[in-house]
Amino acid sequence: MITLRHALAIATALITFAGPAYAQQWYQVEVVVFEQLNANTDEAWPTMPVGNTTDLTPRSATNRIQPAQRGELSGIAERLRNSAGYRVLSHEAWQQSALGRNASQPVQIEGERLTGKIHIYKSAYLHSVLDLWLTSGSTTFEAQQYPNLNESRRIRSQELHYFDHPRFGAILQLKPIATPDNVLNAMQGGESYSLPD
Template sequence: MEKRCFNTLMLLLIGFFSAALQADSKTFKIELVVFAQDMPNSEVFDQVDSEIEWPTRLADLGSYQQVAAQYRSLSGIYAKLERTPGYRPLLHVAWTQEIKADRLGAAVQIQSPDGSLNGYFRLQRGHYLHMVTDLEYSPEGWVIYRLNEKRRFKLNEIHYLDHPKFGVIARISPLS
């Protein structure tokens, strides 16, 4: 009888802890629009070699569930960038990703179809949420422009990461 009570207690504890572990994971919809901008500036860019600080593990974007076009919220911004002189959209991607509490999510490789953009994006979930980007844009193939930023953000808000030669518009939303 005592052994059966112990086994029952152990099953209850295992069930409780496995439910608690599942509860600390949240799924997010991550949407990015990356664009080139041809704005006058006085900065000198002389980076010719990649300086991306690649994480140990890098996930392919295709390994995540892609968000269908009708559920993307930045499509209007992408279309406006296409019509506006001085801007050229490079990429519009949206995917869902599960991030555990107090963890750094998997880094997802971000690449444009023509290869001029390369880098990664990741979420960090702790007391606050942070987005981490390390992207390089090389339109001519010899000069490299780098956008390396970690930024705290609020869910469902549109954020703009700025560089004189390219930018990122990001929106992260929780999925229920």
């Protein structure tokens, strides 16, 4: 017969050995990055570093971000597309667990006139680090000066977060979700990213 003490010991062991993918809260991450077309400014921009060709997105079958045509921010992206003053550069979505700063990996964001990364992690609170560059659209990146949106902040899930720059901006949202089935089915590997359904 299983006593309460045995049941608690079994439950503790299951939680302890379940692994980081099971112990962490998962989030649906969605971002819209847009250019402000009427932004005339005489500001000097930083020089974009060259030679940083590292693939920042973790390698696995389920880690790729995808265009978010049906996401929570689709209405916002559509309004920006229909406005004469803005151009949507990227509208992406992915799922990831809330890992610590050193354990989580940045996600590469690419577009015709956009390159950079978004890093979501959790310490005591959720945090986001955006490092996005508005480029000329050329496929060869030379050491030139480009507008850079580089901002780190504490964020909350289920809220819209606006990142502002004189030339472009980003709207980010995280929503808590259940651990994806493909992660639950993967017994090993520490998978921390997934595609939305």
